[in-house]
Amino acid sequence: QTHHKIIVIGGGAGGINVAARLLRQSHIDDLAIIEPSDTHYYQPGWTLVGGGIMKREATAKPMADYIPVGAKWIKDAVVEVDPDNNCLKTRSGDLFTYDYLVVAAGLELDWLKIDGLLDAVGKDGVCSNYSYDTVNSTWETIRNFKGGTALFTFPPPPIKCAGAPQKIMYLAEEHFRKAGIRDKTQVVYMCAGPSIFGVKKYAEALLEQVVKPREIETRYKHNLVRIHAAKKEAVFLDMDANREVVVKYDMIHVTPPMTAPFFIRTSKLANKAGWVDVNKDTLQHVRYPNVFSLGDASSLPTSKTAAAIRAEGPVLVENLLAVMKGQQAKATYDGYTSCPLVTGRGKLILAEFDYDLNPKETFPFDQGKERLSMYWLKRYILPIIYWKGLLKGRKWPLAGD
Ligand code: FAD
CATH class of the missing domain: 3.50.50.60 (FAD/NAD(P)-binding domain)
Structure with missing residues (x-):
């Protein structure tokens, strides 16, 4: 001892x-x-x-x-x-x-909670940003996508970084446009929660600036329960109707349940x-x-x-x-947390809020607007703050200290 x-x-x-x-x-x-x-x-x-x-x-x-x-x-x-x-x-x-x-x-990521997921993830159109082992499969999948149905799932919370399941959808959707395959692609957010984001200000911003104009479909209260990789089928529980719904996919980005x-x-x-x-x-x-x-x-x-x-x-x-x-x-x-909502290469809505889901913004402008400057913050500044500030126990001007 x-x-x-x-x-x-x-x-x-x-x-x-x-x-x-x-x-x-x-x-x-x-x-x-x-x-x-x-x-x-x-x-x-x-x-x-x-x-x-x-x-x-x-x-x-x-x-x-x-x-x-x-x-x-x-x-x-x-x-x-x-x-x-x-x-x-x-x-x-x-x-x-x-x-x-x-x-x-x-x-802990609970991959096993979804039948068929552990065997499927990382290949044949099933990918996830949620682990180091599977994250490369996401870009591989997006890059090789030729059109069809692209699903992005969000499990019942709590999960870490509740924005991440949709950020990757926005990056993928942008890529599909650039690749010229957007018109033959259906992008669908399959979300176990009741709305796109928990804070009203950012939920409205996302719907108005991103989801609606970019024709992303949303299905709320749908929880992924099973994947049939061989048939490329995902089974969701429609939580309101309490019945299962089968959706055919050509790619699916899965956010696993967490415990x-x-x-x-x-x-x-x-x-x-x-x-x-x-x-x-x-x-x-x-x-x-x-x-x-x-x-x-x-x-x-x-x-x-x-x-x-x-x-x-x-x-x-x-x-x-x-x-x-x-x-x-x-x-x-006070519950301060932040979610840099990447909405494309060069675009980001920086959500910051507290326990009461009130915005608690760092910058003297409306962070509910997509901005290039906030994308640069995420791409270049936040990694430095993490490695050299947070992990070194130093005080930094951004938030909290
Ligand atoms: P972790 O950083 O996960 O560390 C836990 C540590 O505990 C690990 O090193 C692990 O090895 C160790 N451990 C586990 N079990 C044991 C054990 N039994 N005994 C001893 N040690 C153990 N956050 C943001 O702020 N902004 C973002 O944009 C953002 N995006 C994200 C995107 C993705 C895809 C993911 C996965 C996360 C994201 N996050 C983001 C969330 C952020 O990474 C986590 O909230 C943060 O790392 C939590 O820190 P932690 O110390 O609690 O846990």
Whole structure:
């Protein structure tokens, strides 16, 4: 059994940000990060990879380069947490105890929930931006598409980056126009949710500027349940009529259902839905005051994004340091999150909003309009902010800090 003062579970956007901030802001001498992966992925880049704009390799960097100086990296995966005894177990059977725990293990893609998907994805017109292994298949599929029906699915939330399932549709639709095959192509958004976007301002902007003029069809409350790859058929549950609908496709971009990681779902840290049960303002666990969580694994009722972590990280760190000094957790997070809605090469609507789904925009102009400048922000600036700002625990002007 090994003891650490602070253990951070997960070396993704949230875990690395918190660890780097803690080490920058105070004299912590004993912080360990438990993370099994050799590679750190910049997942927001996968939309651009799938759209043929960025190389997949640009989104992957060695984990070792981003573990902050002063942190100990335990290259293993957590399989059990026992918060009553401040104890956890890893896959290789090692036991660790902690004084303080930060859970930032992200979420799990549930490919198996859709019959036939795991075997189908990555070939024969079935693709997905949601993993490094499958993201190249998206651009391959779009590039080789010769016309017909192109489906883009959105599963029941919560999912990470709720805008990503439609961003790739806009990039694909633009490509079909450029390739001269748009007139023989039907582009359909098959969405388990009730609308194109949760925030009214951006939903209206998307419908008026993008969906209607570009003749994209939308079918809401339709949830993908099965894929017959051999017949190129996708089966959806029409949630209102409660019956199955079969749709023939020539290509389908699938966003898989997502769940909280197994070790969280099965631990006392979880709320009913499986996510780490934290106070939505302070990010402190509602039953275990020495446990905090942020990012995709947390119960925070906001849209799960790396941008949200930019705002969650400082709050978590301030509160954790306060609790370590015997004080109350007083810093609060307002639910800030952001979704850079790429609508084409050179066009982007930058959605930013809070828990109440009120826009909370950074720039002094209407971000509900498609803009080239905001596309450049996504293409060139946000990756720098991610690798050099967020992962280094630095303060940046954009949002949250
Ligand atoms: P992650 O970054 O996923 O990190 C979780 C880490 O935990 C991983 O390194 C994993 O290996 C580790 N882990 C998992 N299980 C265990 C375990 N048992 N023990 C120890 N470690 C474990 N966000 C934006 O802000 N803007 C965007 O435009 C955007 N677009 C996106 C597009 C796509 C296609 C996708 C997939 C995501 C997008 N996101 C976007 C979302 C963003 O990438 C995530 O919200 C963000 O990475 C969440 O950070 P996290 O630290 O919670 O999880």
